[in-house]
Amino acid sequence: MKRILLIDDDEHFREMFAELLKRNDYLVIETNDGRYAKNLYLEHSPDIVITDIIMPDKEGIETILELRKMNKSMKIIAISGGGRTNAVDNLRSAKLLGANLVFEKPFENKEILAGIEKLLNS
DSSP states (O other), rough: OOEEEOOOOOOOHHHHHHHHHHHHHHEEEEEEEGGGHHHHHHHHSEEEEEEEEOSSSOOOHHHHHHHHHHHHTOOOEEEEEETOOOHHHHHHHHHHHSSSEEEESSOHHHHHHHHHHHHHHH
């Protein structure tokens, strides 16, 4: 079973998204902030990391940079609904700094599931 580390501070969204992933046969490790990502990555060795961009303590951009230093070939998906700035700008930055794929919230379930499969098979 493929493992996904899901990082998002919106508890309701994270729970719903984790349930979608579990129903599609993924093992999901969840956290609400990027500051826990490094330890969870080392502990669980996920196949993919999905991170929100705007979070209170350690944002997704910082998280992507930290994880990229640990593993340059790690598969990372960035997601964002905006926040203080435009979601498109946040996602463009995430892509430039190491995210393999980006999705603007709200996204279609089938699109992100297809993106996950694409990364797993690449």
